[in-house]
Amino acid sequence: MPKPVVRDEARRRRRPTRQGTVLSEALIVDTALRLLREHGGGGLTARRLGLALGADPSTLYRYFAGMDDLTRAIGDELMGRALGSWAATGRWRDDLRALGLAVHAAYLAHPQAAVLTASRVTGRPREIAVDETILGILRGAGLPDEDAARIYHTFIDQSLAFAALDAGALALTEESRTADEGMWATTYARLPASSHPHIAATAPLLARRMPHSAYPGALEMLLDHTAARLRAARAAGG
Amino acid sequence: MPKPVVRDEARRRRRPTRQGTVLSEALIVDTALRLLREHGGGGLTARRLGLALGADPSTLYRYFAGMDDLTRAIGDELMGRALGSWAATGRWRDDLRALGLAVHAAYLAHPQAAVLTASRVTGRPREIAVDETILGILRGAGLPDEDAARIYHTFIDQSLAFAALDAGALALTEESRTADEGMWATTYARLPASSHPHIAATAPLLARRMPHSAYPGALEMLLDHTAARLRAARAAGG
DNA sequence: ACGGTAAGGTCAACCGTGTTGGCATAAGGC
DNA sequence: GCCTTATGCCAACACGGTTGACCTTACCGT
CATH class of the missing domain: 1.10.10 (Arc Repressor Mutant, subunit A)
Structure with a gap:
């Protein structure tokens, strides 16, 4: 027992x-x-x-x-730190962007912890606080509940998913991380144009881009989408 | 040794x-x-x-x-299965959507394997084949290399990141998975409107939505963004 | 056809992991 | 200040990846 x-x-x-x-x-x-x-x-x-x-x-x-329970507690602590480093301005787009980047950053500040915890829904207090904040920003901006729920879902999952992915890269040992990053400058760059024309054509661009996170770009796409829905809602509402 | x-x-x-x-x-x-x-x-x-x-x-x-090396091989096998279940039509938007969903599905078909492998860049043959295919679709549609590289990066990372996140949920034991899903119908739904007004207002919507993947929605946002860039490129190009 | 080499399968052992049941000790309510 | 019991400690278990020494037999060269 x-x-x-x-x-x-x-x-x-x-x-x-x-x-x-x-x-x-x-x-x-x-x-x-x-x-x-x-x-x-x-x-x-x-x-x-x-x-x-x-x-x-x-x-x-x-x-x-057990260690699993401890892991969830660690995840909740990261959520708390994210929310603690964030402050509302009242401008929904700035607030949502800042909150997304804060969550992403809080996890990346502890990559190894992020890898362990980012894919778990904890249901602990700090996580609930973050959820409430996101929904508040969206509904406060004037989105209908249906849109708010859908965009909230995409937002939180996207943020955590990228956090876990990016943390995974950072969590590797220094040695294998530089090896992974160098792969774009070596393995991929050396593929002959005859067999891999598209990689060959863009290899330098990719080598420069891949070591960085794609999260900010994806976040901006979500913000664009939100803005469009907001315009639609305002047009319909009056 | x-x-x-x-x-x-x-x-x-x-x-x-x-x-x-x-x-x-x-x-x-x-x-x-x-x-x-x-x-x-x-x-x-x-x-x-x-x-x-x-x-x-x-x-x-x-x-x-070692087991780590085996893990990478498993990841590459999943990539191969994704690409194998996909066929080109020549319509970039359909092709990109189908490929994204194929990768996502291939990983979700083996959730436990996906959790282990999705966050690692393997540089193995099948993964390279998928990369080449994505870049081919984007450049074939007429995107400038700069845009193609950026959108490729977002696309592959988003697909893998969501695959890992969603697989994480599926990989839980039946018991703790239904517990996690039920959390939206219990813990979250029972939060009082006084302390958590926004969660309280949208709880039924969330309970219905959260058990499903947010990936298709996020993918559609990326496709919208790609279409916009494509229009811009065509307007500039002639 | 056959002998020698070394590839490839096996065995036993090492050390580190999470986890548990029983035990000892001292904190704090009375 | 006593007594209860909460809380920390100890020893042990089963199982994990990994390794080095070993044996056996498939294959190459003659």
Whole structure:
């Protein structure tokens, strides 16, 4: 039978660890983020986390149901940081763009964590706050609920999907990352025009473009689409 | 020192395994896909793969440098299947849409494999073939190289990113997947309008929409954008 | 036809992983 | 200040990828 997990705020006694640290959900999540940053994508292990905290690995199970649960908490923390770095201006297009870039940036700031968490819907508080904010921007701009729901869905999924993809590239070890990026300057650039005319013709352009994220461009497409729907709604509404 | 890896076509002897099966890269990849399908996302292990093949796990290292290398090969196989299920019509918009949906579908047909592979650029033959095809459609439609390269980049990253995200949802165990989907009908729907007015107002719409992929919508936005660029290019060109 | 070489399959072992059940200790309500 | 029990610790388990030494037999050259 697994140990019972006690939510942080319901914790009654605070007993320091043998090495003196007093544990908490926040401390564990922060330490996990640090480990991911320092030791790379596979660097987050129960044992290593315990060592970094000065606690036995099994102690973590008093705070999280398992590594999977901890992972979700990390994802929610990233969402919180994204929202914290964002401020509303009242101009829907600027606000939506800034929020998208903030989420993207917050995840990319911890690529290894992003890879682990970006494709999971957590349903935790910070994620809900972000969802509410997005819907608020869209409905506040005057979109009908139908459009708002559809565009919200595309917006959040696109942001998380690109965050995970881009983070995946960043999370590679320095060695294999430069190898991947160099692939465009080598493998692809060397393909003969006879067999791959289109790649050959655009290879220099691609080599310059591929190492960067395509997210800002995709985001702009979504904003264009939103603007068009907004014009349509205003025309129909009066 | 690791065992030397011999590429399939350079293999000189074909020695049957103790249990009689004759190995090959293709057989291993196919079996790996079957295991992922049958046993779920974490179901692909060297030991289990060896067992399914009737071979010792360590034998795999004669064919792939490690599980990571095998993973890349699986990703390339999915690309091949996507391209194989696609046929050109000459109408750029239809072709691009069909190719995007084919890639997305090929990955979603093997969600667990997609999660492992979609965020890696492999540089393997089938992936290069897909890239060449996309660029061909865009340049064939009459786009300037600059636009073609940019839209190609957005297109392939968007397709893979959504494939990984959507596959992530599908790859969950039946239990936690219905839990995740039900979250929209429960957690989100129960948020009070006082604290979360926008979620409360659109909850029924979201509950119906969120379980489906946002990819088709995002793809259509990209096609709209491409059409606009194409009009601009034609206006400028003559 | 056959012998020697080395390719390719096998075995046993290593170390690191998440996770658990039982135990010890001390925090904090009374 | 006692007693309860929350909370941290320990030892162990099953399983993961990976490796080095090994054996066997398919194939090449004669």
